[in-house]
Amino acid sequence: MSATRERIAKGSVSLLWALAGIALIAIMWELTKFVGTLIELPFNTSDQAMPHVWTMLSGFTVPEVRGSETTVFQAVVSAASYSFTLALGGFVIGVTVGLILAIVMQRFLFMERGLLPFVIASQTVPLIALAPLIVGIGNQISFGPVQWSTTYSVMFIAAYLAFFPLSIGALRGLHAPSPTSLELMRSYAASNNKVLWKLRFPSSIPYLVPALKVSAAASVVGTVVAEISTGVRGGIGRLMVEYARETTSQPAKVYVAVFGAIALGLVVAAVIAAVDVLLTRNLPKKGLT
């Protein structure tokens, strides 16, 4: 357990350094603005384009629309939590699909040879460009009484981005057992399923955990990007685009939304870190590379 505590202590130190880094960025921001008042810089440093740090912070308490009860802060929080739900949905779907693909590819050599190039290629190409089209398709689909909602489209895109790191990590993990362990299972006359459950899954954990981290990150980024490119309302991605249009009147609002997106990412990072500590506490410290 002391190892866990050590990791938490280490994490706290890193957090302090990260805060120092953020403070440094804020100072440089203000410094840039100040220099901008003295000499001509190649970009706009006016209060409208680059509001003061304190203006951004005050943006949190501004009412969302004139005379409305809800503040920008509340709007951002609810948008971010909505996006979080979508990201979670995309993550679960992506992980399930990725895992099934990995198991199929591990079991059937033909599938590995046939599918793997496409799984890899799928990540090297910007299929995200399909996003505006997926919404168009989604609007036309219904399964019996269930009408496809545009939120499913966002989840679909998030899942698409999340499945890849997981399937690759899982495939590597399922292939991880040493020939000796496999020979041992063979000597027990274990069935393929038994080998999968008793040997391949447990030995894939060290590969699975980092893959899950990358997948979770991908599903958050995928959700926000999908919201932007599909124009789905309610999430933080769309909110940023909307607020960006209001910069002339209220320059601070868009920053609050951007902070919201960053906070969403950091919350997910914290959740992942906690899960990581929990899952890998029984594994030898020296992991694999």
Added chain:
Amino acid sequence: MTPTQLDSKNPGSALAISGLSKVFNVGNPNEVTALSDVHLDVHTGEFISLIGPSGCGKSTLLRVIGDLTAFDSGSVQVAGKSPEEARKERLYGIAFQQAALFDWRTVTRNIELPLELAGWQKSQRQERSAELLDMVQLSDFAHHRPWELSGGMQQRVAIARSLAVDPPLLLMDEPFGALDEMTRERMQNELLKIRMETGKTIVFVTHSIPEAVYLSDRVVVMSPRPGRITAEIEVNLGDRNEMTRESDHFFRCVTSVREALRVHDTSNSTSSSHRGEI
């Protein structure tokens, strides 16, 4: 202090160590006395082996000599100089258990690395590396990459590299430890041949008793907790040949080294009083 200084004036002294101590993690609960009051003198051209169980400080002692790690107290003189001076003047070459070759360089360029760092001209470097490749019988592999070579061949490249700037002293940290027994014996013979040709002083760390006996003029036995020298056994095998490993003299030496190691295996408890002597 005094006898060491006298020795260091003597041109025949390759290495003079006295009262050397080294403690890791001072003040920590896991404080380890790696070396305690070590005295060792090696004369020019001598081949000595440091032998002992894991944790006896034999590798640490080698690293202190090479100025790869600092020591706490005592005196170390490499050819009359401090280890730092000796390192900076490139008075020693070193080979490790890992060949530690650079994958991105050819065999030749690996051997030339120390020469590059010492500022040799290209033509001189090529001449020297060709010479060394010939010595370790790898001329045919000059332009191969290290990973294309077997473990024994890689280690031969590492030895050639350690000889590159023609340093008077060779430090070897279990260089044959990862090789199979047959390759190992062949490498031992090659090392002896190189020694005959070059007359280097060699400090050789190993945990193999037959290896230490076969190679050395003198076997220095060490024991752990705290790391110290417990016995020194002179070996006078003369010129080695195929029969040497079968000779009675060889076996007697092996037996006495084994006994020296065993004696101190049981006397750990009494010797721990050395701890903290700084």
Added chain:
Amino acid sequence: MNTKLGYVWPPILVATIFLGGWQLLVVVQDLKPFLLPAPSLIASEFSSGATLMWGAAYYTATTAFLGLIFGTVLGLITALLAQRFITVDKLAAPLAAGLATVPIIALTPILNNMFNITSRTPRVLVTAIIVLFPIFVNVTRGLIQVNATQLELMRSLNATPRTTLRVLRIPNAIPFFFTGLKIAAPLAVIAALVAEYFGGPQQGLGSRIASAAANTAYGRAWAYVLAAIITGLIFYLAIIALERLVTPRTAQVTTTA
């Protein structure tokens, strides 16, 4: 299991089945193009609008390329600083780790405000920032994770930190650098494309896909998507080719991301 299975024909077979099934589905079910255009329709739209495709892809690829170069240079400089100065590493490493989950593309509206939105600049910058992180993280790892024995060897040879950097650390970091580039290059294309959805010049792939979709020209929209896919693939393959060129045969040490 047939161990004589080749590496070439399984993917071809899978692709043929996939495309054939798609075409068949559209024809048999009589699906309308707005739902799912047939591969044949996409192909004909692609070839008939080749000049348009080329122009849009060229615009987006240029943004991606500039961002990739700029971000790579920044990432390399940061990595060198992080190796040299522990403070830089401590400041940058947790930020880089935290930012992995952050949609950096969200910075686009801010950059659009700071820089001329009608120019390419904000898009190049956001692409550069996205590229910076995988390069920084991987190269730093390559510079720091050096074999301990090789470091001792460098010390025994009285090498200065600068020499050690040149002779040992940088060559050691090259495979890591390519690992980073292989992640960064496809990201650059995606970033350049998505940044176009925030407004600004309309001649890129992202803008064209959105406007074609808005005008219900679905066949054309899919053809633009195909152009985007080809662009991404070219970027990726270019990096692979560069890696082959730089790293000697079979020396391609595999490193994990």
